[in-house]
Amino acid sequence: MKDLVTGSDVPLRSAQKQEWDKPFAMTQQGFKRFRRRKGRDDPGAEHDTVVTGRGDSASQTAPVTQETAQEMAKSSAKLASRLTADDDRNRFARRPEARQTSQLDGLANTEPQMQRLPATVPEVxxxxxxxxxxxxxxxxxxxxxxxxxxxxxxxxxxxxxxxxxxxxxxxxxxxxxxxxxxxxxxxxxxxxxxxxxxxxxxxxxxxxxxxxxxxxxxxxxxxxxxxxxxxxxxxxxxxxxxxxxxxxxxxxxxxxxxxxxxxxxxxxxxxxxxxxxxxxxxxxxxxxxxxxxxxxxxxxxxxxxxxxxxxxxxxxxxxxxxxxxxxxxxxxxxxxxxxxxxxxxxxxxxxxxxxxx
Known part of the structure; x- marks a missing residue:
């Protein structure tokens, strides 16, 4: 984790960068586990560092306080819950693709009375x-x-x-x-x-x-x-x-x-x-x-x-x-x-x- 903060190891930073590129992928429990691991690696650290990436070679760092991290965790949890609900709703709302019916299919679905029309008139x-x-x-x-x-x-x-x-x-x-x-x-x-x-x-x-x-x-x-x-x-x-x-x-x-x-x-x-x-x-x-x-x-x-x-x-x-x-x-x-x-x-x-x- 020290390498993530200092940026001394480029491959590790790239892996962390790809993980953080997924918007709001970290939940509240994941953030807590992150905090515990960070405390074990660097007990004297007073501040956390968040690495953000925009898909280019340059990366930027910004200090994050404990209150800010908690707010971010809460927002991430709410957004993940909302995305999950939206995904379920969209899945159940899917409709089968409408296929183009032919003239014979239409005749097959009609009632027997309709297929017999026009009815023949009896002779005189x-x-x-x-x-x-x-x-x-x-x-x-x-x-x-x-x-x-x-x-x-x-x-x-x-x-x-x-x-x-x-x-x-x-x-x-x-x-x-x-x-x-x-x-x-x-x-x-x-x-x-x-x-x-x-x-x-x-x-x-x-x-x-x-x-x-x-x-x-x-x-x-x-x-x-x-x-x-x-x-x-x-x-x-x-x-x-x-x-x-x-x-x-x-x-x-x-x-x-x-x-x-x-x-x-x-x-x-x-x-x-x-x-x-x-x-x-x-x-x-x-x-x-x-x-x-x-x-x-x-x-x-x-x-x-x-x-x-x-x-x-x-x-x-x-x-x-x-x-x-x-x-x-x-x-x-x-x-x-x-x-x-x-x-x-x-x-x-x-x-x-x-x-x-």
């Missing part, structure tokens, strides 16, 4: 309101529907008519069929309903049945459905497809007429009617669309609607339809549409229903 056919048939009610009332009497001659006749009609439509690329009778009471609504039910049983086939008999609507009654349809509003474009059509079966859609309308011919003559029918067939993806129309020879409703169909299935009655009626109807269809065939109801001695060309 699936958005039609489903109204199942009252099977028990039909069976109790013994409704004349082929779906409930599959082994009857009537059901077999309608299945045969269905198959032949589908073959003819597919060969020609047609989809729209009008079903009408020469006069009232021939069973056109009965034939239209049962033919639609038979077609709906064909796998992968969509069928639409439209009640355009504004004189005497009968499809809702035949299927025991509530007569809540607004056919005039639909054909004028005021109602959308999901607002008007209903689905009694998975592959069958029905458009109903709630009440008779004396302006039937004007409704079918309206140019908006043709646009609505075109949009309906295109939007639903229907394979066959059947239109139940009023008697051909009694009103001009059917004649007004002929340009909208690909062909007509004429329903005759064996007890009231004559050859003159059929000839008159055929003449009316000439140049307007095709006569697809004649279905004969109440044929004498030949079963309940026959099909002829």
């Amino acid at each position: 056919w699936e958005r039609l309101h489903r109204v199942p048939l009252d099977i028990r009610g039909h069976q109790a009332a013994r409704s004349p529907l082929v779906n409930f009497f599959r082994n009857s001659p009537t059901a077999n006749a309608f299945d045969l008519l269905r198959t032949r009609l589908l073959h003819s439509l597919k060969a020609q690329g047609w989809k729209r069929v009008a079903i009408a009778a020469p006069t009232a009471g021939c069973g056109s609504t009965f034939s239209a309903v049962n033919l639609a039910l038979s077609m709906a049983r064909v796998p992968g086939t969509r069928t639409i049945l439209m009640d355009l008999n504004f004189r005497r609507p009968g499809i809702a009654s035949a299927l025991k459905l509530p007569p809540s349809g607004d056919m005039p509003g639909f054909l004028s474009g005021d109602l959308s497809l999901p607002e008007h059509l209903i689905r009694p079966a998975a592959s069958l859609a029905v458009g109903l007429t709630a009440a008779p309308d004396r302006n039937a011919a004007e409704i079918l003559h309206d140019g908006r009617c043709a646009g609505v029918i075109d949009d309906m067939v295109l939007s639903t993806g229907a394979d066959v669309t059947l239109f139940d129309l009023p008697p051909v020879l009694e009103h001009d409703d059917t004649a007004a609607f002929l340009p909208q169909v690909d062909g007509v299935l004429l329903i005759a009655d064996g007890t009231r339809t004559t050859a003159a009626h059929l000839a008159a109807c055929e003449k009316m269809f000439e140049g307007q549409t095709q006569l697809l065939g004649v279905s004969l109801n109440r044929a004498r001695g030949a079963g309940l229903l026959q099909y002829g060309q």
Whole structure:
């Protein structure tokens, strides 16, 4: 320690200089130990010497009293405590470095609902309101529907008519069929309903049945459905497809007429009617669309609607339809549409229903 005071030994002074270059590195206990060592080395010394360095070759000495040394020790202890606390606080306050996230990482952290957006909208056919048939009610009332009497001659006749009609439509690329009778009471609504039910049983086939008999609507009654349809509003474009059509079966859609309308011919003559029918067939993806129309020879409703169909299935009655009626109807269809065939109801001695060309 004598060498530190006198500066006689340069290497030792350099080591002490490096130790004191660290600011406030000596604590209070270290200073006391320094004092004890200094007293043992130089008991007669009255003053201590502090060597300070600024990083250059020159060094300076300054006398330090006991009071000054104590104050310096206290300041050093406080500063060391504060630096230690600051270091701990900074260590716990460290945050992980933010890494740049890619677009795929962002998608992986999103919720499953967000990944499914935008959601797909169901097609028009699936958005039609489903109204199942009252099977028990039909069976109790013994409704004349082929779906409930599959082994009857009537059901077999309608299945045969269905198959032949589908073959003819597919060969020609047609989809729209009008079903009408020469006069009232021939069973056109009965034939239209049962033919639609038979077609709906064909796998992968969509069928639409439209009640355009504004004189005497009968499809809702035949299927025991509530007569809540607004056919005039639909054909004028005021109602959308999901607002008007209903689905009694998975592959069958029905458009109903709630009440008779004396302006039937004007409704079918309206140019908006043709646009609505075109949009309906295109939007639903229907394979066959059947239109139940009023008697051909009694009103001009059917004649007004002929340009909208690909062909007509004429329903005759064996007890009231004559050859003159059929000839008159055929003449009316000439140049307007095709006569697809004649279905004969109440044929004498030949079963309940026959099909002829």
